[in-house]
Structures are given as C-alpha cells and as structure tokens.
Amino acid sequence: MPNAADAIWRHADERPDAVALRARGRVWTYAELRDHVAAYAGALRAEGVRPGERLLLIAPTGPEFVVVAGAAHTAGAVLITLNTMATASEVGYALDDSGARLVVAWYETAEAARKAAGERGLPFLMLRHDAQVSEGEPLPEPVERRADDTALLLYTSGTTGRPKGVELSITNLAFTAEAFGQQLTLTPADRFATALPLFHVFGQAVCLNGTLTAGASISLLSPFEPNAMLRMVRDDQVTLIAGVPTMWNAMLHADGDFGPDDFADLRLAGSGGASLPGEVIREFQKRFGCTILEGYGLTESTGAGAFNSPYHGPRTGSVGPALPGTGIEVRDPAGEVLPPGEVGEVYLTGPHIMKGYWNRPEATAADLPDGRLRTGDLGRLDEDGFLYIVDRLKDLVIRGGYNVYPREVEEVLYGHPDIVEAAVIGVPHPHYGEEVAAVVTLRPGAALTAEDLRAWAKERLSAYKVPHLVQFVDALPKGSTGKILKRALDWDALVG
Template sequence: MSNAAGSVWEHAAATPEAAALRAGEDVWSYARLRDVSAAFGGELRARGVRVGDRVLLVAPTVPEFVVAYLGAHVVGAVVITMNTMATAPEIDYVVEDSGAVLLVAWHRATQAAQRVADDRGLPLRIVEPGAVAGGSEGIDSPVDRDRDETAVLLYTSGTTGRPKGVELTVANLLDTAHILVDELRLTAEDRFGTGLPLFHVFGQAVCLNAGLAAGCSISLLSPFEPVAMLEMIRRDRLSCVAGVPTMWNAMLHAADDFGPDGFASLRLALSGGASLPGAVIRAFSERFGCSILEGYGLTESTAASTFNCLAMEQRVGSVGVPLAGTTVEIRDPLGSVVPIGQVGEVWLRGPGVMKGYWKRPDATATDLVDGWLKTGDPGRLDEDGYLAIVDRAKDMIIRGGYNVYPREVEEVLYQHPDIVEVAVIGVPDEKYGEEVAAVIAARPGAAIDPAELRVWAKEQLSAYKVPHLVRFVDALPKGATGKILKRELDWDALDTATS
C-alpha cells in the first residue's frame, strides 16, 4: 500500500493489541491508533478534504498529533506541519502560499491559527486530548497513492528569501522509513522514544514514520525536559531514543540521580540537527552505557542522508556514511567532484531527495541538478566514505536544534521604525549551541530598549527566532557594493553594555 499511514493498518491487523504510542500512563494500541485515525480521516473527508488538498497541522509531540497526521494521510491529503510557536503572520504566509483548505490545531495552540482561519474564512479543527472524531464514518483503509505524489509540505527558509515548501513524496517517506528500519535494526520489540517536535522533519521522518514502519512502540514527550526525558527512558524501558545536541547535553547535566543500571534496555541513541561535541558523546557513553550515533540530513532529503551505522566503526566528528541507496559527492563551485579529503559543497542523490519546492520552479532548478541535491553545506569525504560537515550553510543559525535563517529575522527587524541597519548572527552558547544575536544601527537620536524590541519581535516571529542578544553600533561594516559584511563583525569586541 502506497500511503504513509499504511503501516499502522498492517500492524493493527497483525498485532492489534501491541503498543503503538505511549505518553506517560496513556498507552495507545495499534488497533486504537488505526480506529481513531480512520475516524479522523472520515471527518476530514466529510469536511470536503480530497486527495491532494493541503491540510495545515499545528500540534506538539502528543498522540493526537499522530492521529491528525495519519488521518490526513488516510484521505490522501498533503500534510503541512508547523511549529506550535508559529505566529499568525507566519501561519498566514504558509496558508496563502500552499492554498491550504483546512487548519488543524492543538487546543493549547489555537490563537494564531484561529486568527488566520477567521481572516481567511477557513475552517479550523481544534484537537482536544483523545482526538476522537464524532459523527463521521471512519475510513476502511488509506487511499492508495502514486509514489511520486506529494505527501507532506514542510516550509523552510533556506538561506535566502521567504520560506519555501519542500515537497516530500509518498516514496520519500516510505523509502526513508524502511531504510532506517534496516539501518537501525528496528523490530516490533523495540521501544522508541523522543522529545523532538514531530512537526519537524527529524521527528517526523526518523522517529514517527520509521518507528511505525517497524511496528515499534513510540514514547512521546512534550515539552522536552531533561529529567522527564530520563525518567521516560527508564520508565518505558526504551531501547532507542532520538534527540538533538542540546537535549543530550541537558540530560547529562540533569543526570545526577541516573546511571547505567537504569538504562540497561537502551541500545541506540540518535543525534542530528547540529554537530555534537565529542566530549558529550564520551560523557553520555560513560554515564548511560550507550553511544550516541550522529547522522546528517536536511528537510530536502527527508532528514536522513548519512549515518554512523551500527555495522561500521563509529567515528566521532563524522556524520557517518551514506544510507542505502544514497550517494554523496563533494563538488567545487563549478560542479566538479573534488579529491578525497578536500572540502567542497555536499551534493546528495537518493530515495530521500525531495520532489522540489512547491510552486518554485526556479528555486527547484537551482537546488536540484539532474537528480542531485545541492545542500549548500561545506563538507569532505575520507577514503572510507565517511562524511564530515566542516561548516554549515552560509549564515544559518542552529539554536537548540531549530534552524534560524537570519534574513527572515532581519526582514522583520527592518520593519521597526528605529532600526536603520541590522545583521543577525549566531553566537556560541553552552545551552543552545548557538544563540540568535542582532547587531543594530539605530536611527540617529533613537533609543531602542532590547527587552522591548524582543517583545515587539515576538509578535511576528516564533520565540526561538527572536534575538536574545542585542548590541548596537553606529554603522555596520559594508563592502564595495554596500553589502553588509557579517564576517567582519566581532561579537566579543562589540559594546556589551547594550546586550
């Protein structure tokens, strides 16, 4: 069956009482997950949602996210998932760009979605705990879709311009899930767990879809809190967990009452989203008796391209080797392959590579060349095929595993009447990996209070995108063309009195 929800139907038929989802004391069997998802899909169909229609989902990492996500797939809709911190302007842009016909929002994350729905005259389905759809006939089985049809639309800003919708196909989701099941050696006996956001491609493609494909149980935590995550690992006897570097670091710092004895079942820890320091990997192994394995991927590659797989030597500082079916090449600016060990741009080809950008043929043609995805990330391959990312896409900031694109933040800050020039940069931070910082040249005579500026910015930006560090200068450095030269900004040398 070619549908992202198909595996749930298969496991529900074979092992109906097996645990599919866990959230604290609440356990959902595969039969229950199938039945509630079928009912939700039936409601969407009754509301007029048809194959190919776009449905926007705003929900945290809770079982009800999974129900709404699967229910939309069941009817063949294209699912758009967004951060629960998204503001009304951010949601409105995605709704307009995608042509979404319905908004679905968790009951504690409705304010921004409600505003957009009201302004645009669109229906809003509020999801309460349980997510049981009432008054609609459930769907017997998921719609059988063509493998090259778009299944999800995930918006990402890239390094320039407004956010673009990444089209991931049915094949992208299914093939990536099955490849990960093989690479991670997942079986129905495994107990997967995560505190990652399921609206993000990592949580969605690596945790949710792969876990359901294997028939695992998946323990969900929202919001992430280090002690709660450690307690969940121990309580649910998890065998596999996934997170980003800030999560692993937070767990290490909160682990005084936890040790290897309580984590005997844990065999696999997965990390992505940013580079993980070798010291954290070693400390985690000593504390919990389990190694953290790093991988690499982008939204445009369904989150997974390379991995430090179990069958090979683990190399700290490397993001592993290409997953099955994936090819990695390092190329120079002209597109020619560079010698082994030399740094260049990472190019990918394989089953996870996106279909393209939604209604962006020019951007698609730029980033997809003869089936190859140009990542923009500088990296190098060694003689054994291990990939190391030596930097990241120009200017992008990774704060706590979330991608922050400076231009998007700058465009908002430039709307402030007292800001003349601004450069948004990443500053190293022990907790988040990087913190979002803004260097601002204000209007002569204006006095901008950083705290008030942050409050103002939060009206238009998700909280994690708002600059938490602010410093002021008379003017920003510029090149001959007038372009601001961020590389010449020395954060430590700037006046700290304005932070």
C-alpha cells in the same frame, strides 16, 4: 497503490494488541491507533477534504498529532505541519502559499491558527485530548495514491528569504523509513523514544514514520525536560532514543543520580539536526554508558543522508557513511567532484530527495541541479566514505583571508569544563573583514573571563581561529528542535 498511512493499517491487522504509542501515562495499541485514525479521516472527509488537497496541522508531539497526521494521509490529503509557536502571520503565509483547505490546531496553541483561518474563511477544527471526533463515518481503508504523489509539505525556516514549501512524496517518506529501519535494525520488539517536535522532518519522517513502519512502539514526550526524558528511558525500557545536541547536553547536566543502570535496555542513541560536540559524546558515554551516534539529513532529503552504524563503529566528528540506497558527493564551486579529504559543498542523491519546492520552479532548479541536492553544507569524505560536516556554507567566517569554521572552534570551547554551550559567529571588522566571536553560557558558579577563555583557546587553536570577541549569556536562543539559532544572535545588541 501506496499510502503513507499503510503501516498503521498493516500492523493493526497483523498485531492489533501490539503497542504503538506511549505518552502521558497512556498506552495506545496499533488497533486503537488505527481506529482513531479511521474516525478522524472520516471527519476530514465530512469537512470536504479530498485527495490532493492541503491540510494544515499545528500540534505538539503527542498521540493526537499522530492521529491527525495518519488521518490526513488516510484521506489522501497533503499534510502541512507547522511550529506550535507560529504567529498568525506565519500561519497565514503558509495557508496562502499552499492553498490549504482546512486548519487543525491543538487547543492550547490554537489562537494564531484560528485567527489566520478565520481571516481567510477556512474551516477550523480544534484538536483535543485523544483526538475524538463525532462527525463523519470512519474510512474503511487508506485512499489509494500514486507513489510520486506529494504526501507532506514542510516549510523551511526562511533564513535566506520567505519560507519555501518542501514537497515530499510517498516514496520519499517510505524510503527514509525503510533506510533508517535497515541501518538501525529496527524490529517490532524495539521501544523508541523521542521528545523531538513531530512537525519537524527529523521527528516525523525519521523517528515516527520509521518506528511505525517497523511495527515498533514509540514513547513521546512534550515538552522536552531532561529529567523527564531520563525517566522515560528508564521506565519505558527504551531501546532507541533520538534527539538533538542541546537535548543530550541538557541530559548530561541534569540533576539526579541517573546512570548506566537506567540505560540498561538502551542499545542506540541517535543525534541529528546540528553538529554534536565530541566532548558531549565522551561525557555522555562516561555518565550513562551510552554511545551517541550522529546522523545527517535535511528537510529537502526527507531527513535522510548519512548515519553512523553501531556495527561499523562510530567515528567521532563524522555523521557516518551514506544510508543504504543514498549517494553523497563533495563538490567544488564549479561543480566538480572532489577527492577524499578535500572540503567542498555536500550533494545528496537518492529516492529520499524532495520532489521540489512548492510553486518555486527557479528555486527547485537551483537546489536540484541534475537531480542532485545542493545542501549548502561544507564537508569532506574520508577514504572509507564517512562524511564529516565542516560547517554551513553561510556560517563560514573569513578572517583576514583565512577560512574559520565555527564548528571547529565550538568543538574546542565545549572541551572547557566551565562552558555548557557555545556559538561562534563572524562579526564585521574594518581590517580583517570578519572577526571571530564566541557567545557562551557557563555552568552555575563558574567565574571564567574572556581573557581566560582566549588564553585557553590559544593553546588549542591557531591564532586566527581564536575568538577575539567573547560574550557571556544566560542562555542561547534555540529553535523548536532545540537547535541553537545563530541567526538570532545580534552581536551589537549583545554588547550594547
């Protein structure tokens, strides 16, 4: 019977001295990782955690997160992972909604979790360096579970209402790990690296689980800092690296003399979480001699969907073809499948699609019609099956009856030499319904004006797509993964 922690045990038995983790100057072998996971699983059992019960973990990217996550799976618990910046009320909501049995939190960010647990009379464990425990006997092996048992419960961001718990099964996690391992040709000799938050589906289900399933090693960095990430690539002789667009952009603009020689061992860089401007891809290749390949997935699809293969050749602007074993369709509002080239809502199918939303049968039925996942993303497929994400359905700007896709406008803005980051949004307008607005950050010392930006954009965009409203800011709001948060951009507040 399967368990989401089986890979740790398997590699510890077969290759005990092989490196599993690198972080904070320390190396963890698979045997060491397995022993820590077994001990922590025993501590969870001593706290009364039984198979199927929910356990909430709040911790940054690091070996300790890996230990507790592995221990939760080993003990047969359903793991819930939350943002380290979650407030007491946000933690409390997840606890109440999930019926969690125990809370574990990293000592530096534990106050909100401790408070929420205390208010509910729930046991609380403080997580410290190396995840050392003194209670309980180590579990000798992972608890047997069914393939369709829920292993992971991840809460959505709640942009369209209260957060929903996405139920991911052992099969979901195993399929994503295997699919990416196949697409990236991961081997035990690979050295993966990321600074992504492991509490997010990209970092946890794709990067961490994919690496451990393959028996490779993973270098972990927290918090993300561009120069530290570049040094990690060089010093750990990294062969694969994963990040989100803001990370690549930050590394591209990092100080120092980093160049292609520092990336000599790197064979692949993968990006997800948001659209990656083509200009960033081109400039990254120019500076570091490294091609970034884009992929696409959602929490509801266990982070999997599409990914560019290094062996088929990337297509700029595309997130690649469907991963092995997955299906992609583009449908119109009536649910009819559209032919290649036409824009519609993207639907995903495959063993990676969630079981559903925790205790939300109506929301599950709405987003999983006939077992297909409605993504809420607008996209198109080309004749070869490569997917192009046009934009989020809810981000579409309709100006005077014309559809304006913010991503297209942002791609153009990123091509300006003075612009570092850009976000395009719709602002209510009495005549046009919505007006196109751009919020941008500039490189140090740049003197670009709104008039300059509009004039430059008019040469490259149809008139109705040109941002008529422009605001310059020092920084754009970002979420825990580094993704720009358009919902946090209040135009009235920006201009007022």
